[in-house]
Amino acid sequence: MRGMGALRTALAFVILVMLHYTLRPLLAWRAQPDFLLIALLLVAIRVRPGVAAVVGLIMGFVADSLALHAFGSAAMAMSLVAFSASWLKAVFFADNLALNAVFFFVGKWAFNVIYLLMERRYAGGELLMQVLVWSSLSAAVTAFMGLLTLLILRPILRTSSQ
């Protein structure tokens, strides 16, 4: 990823980060879309796994800075998810919307599971509820928003060079 490609990806990344801190509070849904994770996945599939892990770590710390009780949890979860996404990127090279939706869904769900386990706030049935219900809902919403983002930002995120 060099030159124009990097610039385009950076632009899309900034837009998504902005959306995370503007659109999400406006929507205020119970199951929130995670634009930070969408941005991370979009970057992760365009860089090496190590770089993706570092980007995930940084973004995780940024997210953690507002949640002191779980400082480090998001960093860990994003590093792992970004690394995995980058490592699996060959699978998702295809420009298939359904496949990308699954990619966003699994990424968000995995992030939530790792985060919840690291955070250790929930246990037992409550944790199961969070993992199976709310994380799944949030992952579904994120996948939907990710698809919308891909459709809207398609001119920017063209992957013909890959």
Place this chain on the structure above:
Amino acid sequence: MAAPARSGSRRDSLVLAACVALALVARVVPEPMKEPAATSLRRTVVAPLVALQRDAELSRKAFLEREEIARVRDSVALDGMMDAAIRRENEQLRRTVGLGARLRWGFVPAEILHGQSIGEEYTVTLSAGSRAGARPYSPVVAADGIVGMVKTVDPGMSIAILWSHPDFRVSAMAADGSAFGIVAARLASPGPRNLLELRGVPMRSTLKPGTMIWSSGMGGVFPRGIPLGTVIAEDKQPMEVWARTYILKPAVNPADVDAVMILRPERQQGGLQGIWASPASVDSAVRRIVAAGDSAARQAAADSARRAAAADSTSRAATPAPPPAPDSGTARRTPPAPAAARRDTIRRDTTTRRAAPRDTTRSTP
């Protein structure tokens, strides 16, 4: 190509391990050590993002409050409208209570159920039926005057035609007895259809605008002394050549009336003179009722009014009738006593004469 790929993969794994280790350290270090790192992040990288988030949340709050404000404003407006309606209904009920106090006997109170469909513009359903004492051809009156006439009666309800019905007729007279005629709904196609007209007035009788028109009691259905309306103007294009026709503003707008009184047959025979003739005493009675704070006070006020009215009627019966008041206002509001001579006069003067009672409907069975 395989060796660089493997080394690259190993390097990525090492980077991942380092990231995971850093995250774990950040997770397990004590709170005082986390706080400086988090604070420095919040004050540098995250600050603009947090500002964005705060603005977004403020925008959302403002949006929600706008909806709340609009909702409260609408509720207040609705309450205001309902308040006005309740005030109007209260006023009507007070006036109806005043009418009931004046009638004293021989009436059935009823509520009007206004019809909403086509064909029900001229009829209303009344909540009182034959069980309550309503009978066909019973006059329906409100505090301001005549409303209509009961047409059909069921045990629990009855249907009345309004004065706006094409078949509605009342034998009428001017307040000073100077003119007699038949009042019917004004159905002329040009102009409003919410007016009455006084037909068959002798050519020699002229009525000034503002003259009150009352029922004359000649037809046998409507007793004498019920207000029908006030003269607005003379109709310059009457159907009759030898008689005048006057346009009247009705005393009652049926659409504004919710509570009425159905006069029973014995009351029709007893007459209604004086019932609508003393608005001042009625208003004072109503004021007394309104001023009474509780039911006991209302009851006491009603009892005293009843006693005073009874004493007044006794004294009136014992003493001869006083001469008519000199001022025209009082004379206009007071219907004259029935006079056979006037009846004869009008019979001579009118060009059209009917064998049937004047204030009956065309569809009389």
